Amino acid sequence: MPKKSLNKPVSNKSFDEKLFRLLVAQVKDHAIFMIDPNGYILSWNEGAKHIKGYTENEIIGKHISVFYTPEDVQNNEPRKNLNLALKNGIHEVEGWRVRKDGAEFWANIVFTTLYNDEGHLTGFAKVTRDITDEKKISDRKTRLNAELEQQVIENTEKLVANENRFRQLIENSYDGISLMDENLKVIFRSKSSQRINGWTNTERDSLSIIDLAHPDDRELLKNLIEKILNNPGVPVIATYRSRHKQGHYIWIECVYTNMLSDVNINAIVCNFRDVTERKAKDEEIKKKTAQVESILESINEGFIALDKNLCYTYVNKRVCEMVNREPDELLGQYIWSLFPEAINTPTFNAYAKALKEQKHVHFEDYYEPLDLWHENDIYPSENGISIFTRDITERKKAEAEIEKSHAQLLEASATQAAILDALPPNIVLVNEKGKIIAVNESWKKFTLDNNLGVPQFGIGYNYLAIAETATGVDKPTNNKIARGLKDVIVGNKKEFTSEYECYISNKKVWYQVIIAPLADTNHKGAVILHIDITDRKIAEEALIQSEANLRSVFENTGLIIVLFDNDLNILSFNTNAKEKGRINFGKKLKIGASAFNYFPKERKAIIQQIVQKVHNCQETVCYETSYFINENIIWYEVRWICVVNKANESIGVILTLNDITDKKRSELERDRMTADLVQRNKDLEQFTYIVSHNLRAPVANIRGLSNLLNGFGAGDEADNAAALQGLSYSVNNLDKVIIDLNNILQIGKQVNDQIETISLSDLVEEIKSGIHEMIRKNKASITYNFEALDELYTVKVYMYSIFQNLVINSIKFKQPGVNPQIEISSAIVDKNIILRFKDNGKGIDLAKNTPHLFGLYKRFDTSVEGKGMGLFMVKLQTESLGGTVNVNSEVNKGTEFTLEFPMKLKKNKIVPDAKL
Template identity: 45%
Template sequence: MTLGSELYNFSNNHLNEKISQLIINSIEDHAIFVLDPNGFIMTWNPGAENITGFTAGEALGKHFSVFYTDEDKHHNVANTDLTLALRNNKYETEGWRVKKDGTRFWADNTITTLYSENGRLLGFTKVTCDATYRKLSDDHKSRMSAELERRIVSKDKAAISEQRRFRKLIENSYDGISLFDKDLQVFYRSRSAERIVGWNNMERTEREIEDLIHPEDIDIVNQTFADVFAHPDRPVISQYRTKHKQGHYIWVESLISNKLQDADINAIVCNFRDVTERVQAEARIRERNHRIDEILESMTDGFISLDKDFRYTYVNRQIGEMIGYDQRTLIGKNIWNVFPEAVGSATFDAFRQAMLTQRYTWNEDYYAPLQLWQENHIYPSKHGLSIFIRDITERKLAEASMLRSESNLRSIFENTDLAMILFDAGANVVSFNNNAAILSERHFHKTLKAGMPAMHYASITRRQSVENIFDEIRTRSPIVYEVSYPLPDNVTAWFEVRWVNVTNEENASIGVLLSLKNITDKKLAELERERVTKDLIQRNKDLEQFTYIVSHNLRAPVANIKGLTNLLDGLPCNEETDETLKLLSTSITQLDTIIMDLNNILQVSSEANDTLEKVSLISLVEKIESATSLLIKKNNAIITYDFNELPTLMSIKSYLYSIFQNLVVNSIKFRKADVDPVISITSKTDGTKAIIFFEDNGKGIDLQKQQAHLFGLYKRFDMSVGGKGMGLFMVKMQTERLGGKIHIESEPDKGTTFKLEFPLK
């Protein structure tokens, strides 16, 4: 237990205030003071003056962020600390703080929330301890790590046997270690350094630092080394991206120390580790939180979250506009203290019921002080409540206005295509329009009359359902469903039925409004659409079956004819007959090729339901490089790729392999003369789609002439290179089978870029 929490418990044991103050004032090595709910200093003890240099007169009334560094002020760390304390009742943190004279000290901080007996936030207690000595001790330990490295690289032969043990420790450590000379040339790297970045010692020494650092992080690294040279007595921590041997970038965190002045070391010592997963996880969390905030702030409905004590933990902008408050001032306050008139209301009961039962609850309520009708959707969890609030004041006023004016109600009734019936609170008919009277006669063979009970018009099978609706309508309105009624000549009529609870200004139920809308035409259209869809599916199956039969049944006779022509080719014959046989053999071979191509296309169609799997794009390209290694080597082709943003894709692996291979092979085949082909493959995502780019420096395509037939079967545009015109056709077909799209940008002699888009889900 920390000193801050002990003091807090000590004070709560009903010691009188004077003794507590004397104890606090007697503590001179801890700063102990009280903040108001907004973080402004309310009390000050001698220990606070000893640590920070501020007197009580100088500190009281100031915001406690005055002790934070400029960087922490820029990132609003002080308010973040208060928010975390508010969420957890107590928050412990440490970091650099600033004294009155501008010097820094390492502080251990404990912030504890203070509440009144009725749950109102009074403020915070803050206990700070100067832990600079401990921090310097920790830093000294880091310097000792560099000392171990010094011993490893020492050339003192007398210490070789002893240093071998330290070398093994360093070589097998998780962190990588590199030593630079004064010109930042690497002359030593530990075994873990190669494991982390992939480069062996020879490969690393052949590359400058600027060639390995991500372009966006060059300034960070340059500034880091500038700080290292400027402050040889102080290790510098830095985080940046460096290129892995496989071509992608990884995030590393480095601790760099300038030991050039130490004759035994004479090096810049860099301890580093791979923190890519941590950085990416932090980025995903930030992105997720940002998207959630954007969604909540862009909603037309209000949204609030409450903790288990009904204190606000989140309020969106719409709520502030709805109730006329700055939503930021509500955080941490109890909702019933902010709106005391709501205690005992239907909303009060709904919130407590949802918290107690841990079940979703819905209600409508009127809050008189704000003249606000609200519709609440309450979602409980073990941490509190999430509530979506909709302003339904206009709708309620319209409903009330409709009931107050019988003439207006009658006008609405008779000038609508709906059948409408108004029942009173006792479920008796009050009023109805002509459409409702006609429907009652047609379907129930009963005449609608004012004063008659609703059950009089319900069939025996429907009476229980109607009774349930009248019971539920006061807490669940509207109730909407579809129903059908048989008509003569085997015709069915469909209606959308809507029950609405009607209330007065005091939110008391005064009746129920029933409306029926004829949706027969829409239902018939839906049934017809289903029939046409089913027919199209069957026709498509029949067409595929026909194509399958043609392609497969032709294979056998074509093979027989091809065999017979081969036999005839060996028989003696005249020149004219020999030429005819050659033409016949060529035609049969072409027909056989067409049938095989058709089989390949059918195979793509039949594989459309193959199992999806997570495909590694790097592994996919490496397999294609291996399979086409002779073609790549023969043409001096270079393939580069960057899949950092989207390393994997849920897809059919065989399809992706075929697409990638066709595009790579085409780029090499249609290279420019005397220019080595270069192919670049990159991936990215826009949140809903996976996007893959294939870019080459080949001959290019004249899209003005070839666009219309670019992906056609057996379409070729460059006869200087062999081929059948199947590649791009198969790429487009397989891409679309995966639910994707393909786009192309190209100009003659300027290369070609293919853009593939696939849905992420």
């Protein structure tokens, strides 16, 4: 059986284990130990060691099945015993058990169920007694009975003598013996039976076994009877309460054996004994256990019990409060694994000393992780150590505070005069009559520098009299100070302060006078401070002027300016920010509001990253952004600027927004014009190519034919007719080229006309209707999926032409023997409109034909009739709408054209971002 981990103790089991150790450690004739609800051993006593052969370290944590024979283990007897004890509260059984050395012994075992105060199962107490000798006697009795019965059979004459002898043995046995018939009616009782329960045979005849059982044990007894009757020849052990003749109940331990099938006995044999005294001892143990528990839980001190391995076996609630843990977190755990910070501390050393020297140890220590001072008394024993601990944190703090206060008093006493002298203000101490009783060095210097001519720097003189003679101080100021001094001395005011200006050596100087009462309960008086605040006043005036200048710039700039603190709460903003915030964003800026109230939620993470970068690097972050406001796009140049103090620490952030919409529009217009010029140049080159290439052949033919006509005579009618027919053909070709050129030139003009909302699905249906015969003839299949986007606000004639050219090309250039399949779909990707046309046609050799794929009159598959205008028109019209065309194709597998248009909103509708 594997050893169970001690890191998972059952709640409160360690408490019972500790108490059993304390109370039954020295009991040697009984194995008394505790097990958890699952049958794992929690404690061990000397009696258990003596009987079982295991030491405590060998057996703790093992399952009780190690004591059972292999047959009992196979029959799950350990679990059955626990279940019966759990069901009945107590379960007693006898049987063969196995010692450590493998030897078997006959044992009497009593299981007692244990619960905590909350009624939760904590485990079982198990008491085992080696009754092998008794078993041998019992077996010997059985053997003698058998021999006796044999002799009765063999010799009738000896039967009577042997029967008498047998009766004498039974009647003189200390245990009670009863024989019962199949109805459990007593047919024989030994003398000890009456001694045990007090009933005479006659009295007992009128009572059933159920009548005598305690009401709480009757159900148990009924089950016991059923088991006895159903298991002939098998001893059944039980312990229950039976009523004594005197009216009280006694505990009896019984062994029932169903011998009804034995013709020589034909009875149920019951051997029983009075175990009331033993039960009383068990109850006494429980009572003492409860008493110890009550004492340990009621004391104000913490109590800890550790085994020899320094694992917790018990903690009271006070300890749990001190370390802020539950009992289950401590019990069974190694103390230093739970509190590794205490290793090599006085606590660690004290525990080791107590275990090693086996003597009481008293100490105090501080545990920093819990900010806990604790005082401890350690009492060792052979099973471990017991610790009484007290939380002395408050006492230690009080002692430290007293020590600190004492040091502060000494320091204050030693430095009081030095403090006064070191302070820059002119300080005067006056008594309740206004006479100066002490001054500092600054005051002394002040009187000397200003030639006040006061002996002893004014000590012993009236302060107000000296103030009246001071030059440069007006009378109203002196009167005000005099009233303030009087109010403070008599207690009308706790403090008086005032600022005044005076002239010393024709120089304007500012002072702040502060008058406060003396901090002396025995004497009235005041402390008067004269603080030179000239520099502060000059700085304040300069600051006011600087702030006015900055405010002027702040309010008159064209920028939007907002000042935030480090948490991005608004501290200030200029008028421009106030107006633009209300007009452009529909929100009113408020002091103290968070910046994230004004930014879109999707930009919150980006703004946080920007501000973090500004704080960390103390650098300006600049970028451009745009907003749709009233269906117009507004562009801003944004700057985030870190605000630092003199210590170069970040104290806030400035946000500026500069409206660069006009600039961006100019840039976009410039880019558009540049793109138009490039495109016009390409168109001109293309047009030049068409004129030089496509018109040259028809014109040359016309000229040649004209010369021929001029050379023919009047009689050459056949030749004239042929020349005229050739001339007509060349003129028709010339007309087609001119019409194509006219259509191309109309592309740029039509783009600004006929803008309307179109349905892509309706557009496809119109095209299918228009080329219905072509679709039917070629067995073509056209499917579309416009769930992502079905409606566009654009030029319908362009879209119709683009869709129609791509659909017709897919049908024309189909694979031989394969029905054309065309799939059209829409999507929106990164604010772009995507239209895809996919077919299963011949495909295009892109490696060979890409340079000329969209060229005018460029045909790379001459097996199909055409002019080479379709793809040229698709590209031209797509680009006129601001889009691009991409193609992906593989020969004999198919082609996919992808049209991509930048998307924007106009009149709440999705439109390609073309020149509309």
